Amino acid sequence: MATIYEVAALAGVSPATVSRVLNGAAVSPEKVRLVREAAEQLQFTPNRTARRLRNQSSELIALLIPDVENPFFTALARGVEDKAQAAGFSVVLCNTDDDPAKETRYLDIANSEDMAGVILAPASEDGDIRHVTDRGRPVVAVDRNTGLTIDSVMVDNRAAGVAATTALFDAGYERVACIAGPLGLEWTEERSLGWRQVVSKRGAGETIDRYLQHANYRVDGGRAAMAALLALDSPPDAVVTTNNLMGVGALQALSEAGITPPDFGVAVVGDLPFSTLHPDAITQVHLPARHLGTTAATMLLERIAGDDQPARTVVLRADVTRGAARPAR
Amino acid sequence: MATIYEVAALAGVSPATVSRVLNGAAVSPEKVRLVREAAEQLQFTPNRTARRLRNQSSELIALLIPDVENPFFTALARGVEDKAQAAGFSVVLCNTDDDPAKETRYLDIANSEDMAGVILAPASEDGDIRHVTDRGRPVVAVDRNTGLTIDSVMVDNRAAGVAATTALFDAGYERVACIAGPLGLEWTEERSLGWRQVVSKRGAGETIDRYLQHANYRVDGGRAAMAALLALDSPPDAVVTTNNLMGVGALQALSEAGITPPDFGVAVVGDLPFSTLHPDAITQVHLPARHLGTTAATMLLERIAGDDQPARTVVLRADVTRGAARPAR
DNA sequence: AGACCGCAAGAAATCGGTTTCGTCAAGTTA
């Protein structure tokens, strides 16, 4: 690994001059040429560690997400990456597993690695985000809220729940259930509130609470909840799931019971990844995952560039592709 | 951000002593206590950049994969992460998009960031991996081969192709087609060779070449290829796809044509992510993605620890879950 | 012609740790 000193020696100048050439400060054309040639010849790449120690900042952005295996978050990551790349930043992807301890660990790393900024889908509301913001490092929250007043990019979850549920009623279903995530997570509560709001107007009454299932927000949870719904005395004829994975689980359970949409209405808040179903059998409320990422990255880059206006919150809306109408009996 | 100097001043010792306490060198119990207290009081976290500059290495592992949105690679990433975490290393996930230029860029970054090592699913055989290995930084290739003799963890692709095809014949299908990736990629060629090997023994003869479709290895490619197969004069009654995404595409095309497995046999080399189908309708050759990751990470960590035995190649085998038999006509 | 300004470029300080080297004191051996 050639150093700036070796380049300087070969070019017959001082290290300072080499640095100036590299960073575009004033140097005579003659020496610029000498330095360029020497750098070329030695295949010189500046050592980022040394540079960072001096500059106290790097071109690294940390992206903390709960689960790399969830397509929603990978799409978001792609969005972040695209914007970051274009601005000359690299993205470090970190898995928090929704574990506040892991999250804290990564935030500490972001600090001691002198990262330029952090984009965070927070595991909990009371994470140690302060560790980072206190040091003046910009942080943007994405998809979920923090307790702090920092830049954030959210989805209108209530509206998403409303849209999913409305689509099912419009398609002719009458007993619309909901598979929601665990209590205490804002995003899923908001979406199921959207469902409740529509059902209380257009639904069959009475049954609301029996038709609301809480599950862990993964595939197996959705599957179990769907099975439970089907086992009810008067089962629903349609279901809304508050995220993509539970949607997959619900469809699996239906498939195992020999039922295929649109015989049973299904609306998913989120995209069904790699679905092999006929695409318009199902209502999908497409969460703008990638857009969430690009927006967050843009905001973060602005902060890194020195923008210090008050914290902003951007709320994006989901758009819906409606599934088929309920077939006549 | 407190520095080691401030801690030293507060504790009334030299920075060297603080460093020794932190790194477990011999220091008198009394001073250890003083330093510990000072560090605690100042919330001292060592600056990783400075440490790295001195040590010329970090606890960072770069993982270069072609596509974070492909579940195969995210599962692999999880495997790497689990092992790395346990050993106190952090993983930096990088998307190469199968673009040799991006790959080179990230390899350069791995170098100039003084990363401890690299796990690489190579975009091409002639990438600039030398940049890294030449500097003595350990590199493990995973899933795909490089031209170089370095540690690598592979899948027995031929056997996977054979297993998928055999399962279909065993299930009673007679005209088994293959949807393969583009020519020139070893993994897909090997898998389709496995298919060819079985078909030439058990197949209907003649038609082999017409039943082999090449597509880009993504969902849309698989879908188009399946559509093309269905449009043949004497269409196949089953298909093998050489990866997961093309499998999804093929199933979509079938679904659009109103055909559902097992009426048409489908075997996928790879796992169908988030499948909503009845699970045993389809043959899946489960590639050990996560295991690939843990194995690669283990090998890399050994190298980082100083192991310098000759390059090893580990070949993992896939296991099969067989789909349903072909229904009688 | 002498004072002044501007610019290129080298010397040296700096970032914050780790590590070598040297010193000094306490303990050991002859």
Add this chain to the structure above:
DNA sequence: TAACTTGACGAAACCGATTTCTTGCGGTCT
């Protein structure tokens, strides 16, 4: 008691960039 070993620990070098400080040269203004 003198010579020697051992261990704790401070001073200073070091990692490789960037940046400030300083110097010296050439040109301009009066």
